[in-house]
Amino acid sequence: MSQERRMRPAEPRASAGTDREFSTVSGMPIDRLYGPESLGPDWRFEERLGGPGEFPFTRGIHPTMYRGRVWTMRQFAGFGTAEQTNRRFHYLLDHGQTGLSVAFDLPTLMGRDSDDPMCRGEVGKEGVAVDTLADMEALFERIPLDGVSTSMTINAPAAVLFAMYLAVAEKQGVSFDRLAGTLQNDILKEYIAQKEWIYPPRPSLRIITDLLAFCAEQVPRWNTISISGYHIREAGSTAAQELAFTVADGIGYVQAGIEAGLDVDVFAPRLSFFFNSHNDFFEEIAKMRAARRLWARIMKERFGARDPKSWMLRFHTQTAGCSLTAQQPYNNVVRVTVQALAAVLGGTQSLHTNSLDETLALPSEASVRLALRTQQILAEESGVTNTVDPLGGSYFVEALTDRLEAEARAYLARIDDLGGVVAAIEAGFPQREIADAAYRYQREIDGGRKTIVGLNKYVSEDATRPEILKVDEAVERTQVERLRRLRAERGAGAVRASLDALVDGARNGGNLLPLMLDAARAYATVGEICGALVPVFGRYREVSFL
């Protein structure tokens, strides 16, 4: 072979992969190379990007981003009884975590009490069991609420759990205007993806607009809704669907707030978002950048918001639980690192990194610490925080950002044609799109067209099993006994009166938050408060389909 021949760049050969289809995890085709022509003739820096902290915020919501302050490291935690979770909170705070994030168990998420017959076997399993204010007091024992920010992942009964949190603050002598945190409170994505609901969409939106009004007046630093794509993605959506349906839900809340008579610039600055960070590095970064630009334009152009804070899309990210494998679980640490890096380069405000053992069970303390250390290494060793939006201007990343925004806009137009997001949900439209995408993806994995290392490629017998945390079956008995004791000891008359007042308020259109706060103070249970409103609001029934 001549020297000249060996010096020539390698010819592309069919066997070297050019006959392969190159596409993202979501199936979006990717070109060999991107250049100025990929952006099209209309692409203008000022219009598509601008500076960080400036409309349309593609490059980030702060002028200094992580140079000013790194993201909040917020690991989701909750299991067993309130006392057990309180110990985990103290552990995380002692290890440098900067915000709390509460996971509630399924009975609580469904607005049911621990002794409800439907809850057998579920109490304390996937999160902490909270039935009454007494449990909420135990959960935040020795944690001054004016010294932390607390995120609560709760949706259908969000207003009730929030009322209990407010009641704890009162008992600690902390005024409401000093409370900081986030309530997920995103019921629309429940109908679309996570499926933990109580009432139908329209009365649920009324509770949410009551909460928006209450917080605007009394709890001004609280993030009232965390509009969540995370669960949409976990249910099997593509990245573009995650973006589209999340923004569609956001539009639904803003519309509901405006229709309830609220000024958009009063409540919109307290809306925040929550995205998934999946395996496809650039697709995720593009999704987050597109989300900021899309939201900014919708808020300004569609809703006429004038406060720049209403235009800014602030978001939390969690790495993709559904991307983790039970096989070769230590591989998950690497996946989580790549996904977390995407979230950082996408400009997230806070981050939860999954633990390597989450497909097996609840994470152990050791694996939670490793997940937190992963963030600390990114923040303090990798150097990625040194400059703002380091990928801005990459032909590829900008083209992908444009593409995701365009795909999301096409979905939003279809949802508008269906009569808005609530009508689209009632027609099963987003649910069906997601189920189709989930099935397609599973078929691609099974067919080997998408690789999952350790699962459908590089499979090895791996006997290593990380130590896992199991919730003691005794938790359910303890919790049920505690609840029964409390029911016997509290003032039954005050509970009854507070529930009657709540039902009256629901019928007569008063703001429900102060009434729920009264019920929480009287130690009414989550199940009693949520149940009292069922005769007024009804129960949601899903139209199930395959």
Next chain:
Amino acid sequence: MSEPRKLRLLVGKVGLDGHDRGAKVIARAFRDAGFEVVYTGLHQSPETVAATAVQEDVDAVALSILSGAHMHLFPRVIELLREAGAGDIPVFGGGIVPDEDIPALKAAGVLEVFTPGTSLDAAVEWVRSHIRPRRVA
């Protein structure tokens, strides 16, 4: 000799668990494999699932559980099927079930437990080789 009738499977979500991605994906795979599929929808009680299985005269019950409540829910559905005189309907399932729980579930009568990472084809093959029509139609 008459053709054996199509297998008829119930895919069930029992308890409060809202994770229906797996149930829907496996139900579609069963349908595409030529089985008849009855999907219960979410948030069913063990009582409803057992009653539906009897009423729909299914050949097997497949439960999807990701909530951690498997040790209660699987045995409870089996118990209720037996009480209804339908103890011959096999029950199998999948979801997030730690390996060490599987022997106890099998001892309680669960025919098979599929954990994360199982391919759809493997699950379909398993059904073909382990589930038989209960009666000739």
